[in-house]
Amino acid sequence: MNRLLLSVSLIFIFFFFSCGERKPVGRAADARYLEDGSNKGLVNLDKINAQDFSRAANQLVTDLLASGSLAEAPLQPAILHVGEIRNDTQTYFDTDLLLQGMKRDLLASKRVRISTTAGPEGKIADSYADTVRKELGADGDKQINRPRPYFSLSGKIIEETSRVEKVTQKDFYFLLTLTELNGGTGVWFGRELITKQGSRGAIGF
């Protein structure tokens, strides 16, 4: 009787657990997806996190649009060449993490058109498009027009570190300059500072 009861219990337990949610053996699984711009992302003191790039890009675009500099171009929308943004921080990252968001917003504002075929040799955003355009232009194709950029955007990202006892402060400066190519002068100087302070990283902020 006891043996029968034990067998039934074992079969019941087997079916009960086999139909349950599959979980990895060992440590609890905690990997999850975060939405873009979430405030639950990691906050590292020594590097620029995803939310920092988004914030810097948004603040710089807002400042640029508020300045009215783009509206000064005689032909609207003006052609903008996005030049080099130097990464002078201690960590490697692709500066397109900052620039792509800015380009999208600037293009959507309909204040500029962004050139992807202008720039110094080897630093053209779309070299294939540039080559094709050159070839078609050499063949005398009348559909190829060559509007030259009216503005150029360049800049750098700087990192500064300060420490008092065990507390570290990291200052990341995003410095951008908009140059009007005809006059060769800067018409907007953007500055966005992201400061982080603490003794170690955190999850969320």
Add this chain to the structure above:
Amino acid sequence: MKTYIQKSFSTFFFSLLFVLSACSHKGIVGTVGKTDPQDKSAQPEVTKVEFGGELEKALEVVRITQGKADGNLLRMQVEIKNYSSTEVQFTHKLEWLDDEGFLVKDTSLVWKALMIRPGESKMIESIATRPGVSAFRLKIQPAKNP
């Protein structure tokens, strides 16, 4: 023995109550916006839908100012004042909505941290990056690491 059990139970009960109350405000998001989303006046009427439990006692939206920047881009400014006697740390996110009420996906969709000292008021301002934007929502949430 009975007194010991009673004491243990009381300690456990109050610890549980403390933990629950400490965690209760987490994840609550306050939303600030215009009463009428299509209100195009310079100082539209302010409406508040939900507000983080702790923040509602400390912060108040003084006014919303809006206008146009660079021709046809909606520009907004929200003044928030800290009426409490302690400094308040919070995060905020701005959502732009176009004429048809669709959410605009641009770089403004990111949470930003802000701190306001007692009695101080601060401005949160931004410019929409699309010409067809007519309304906005400002979401406010208590900071995780105050």
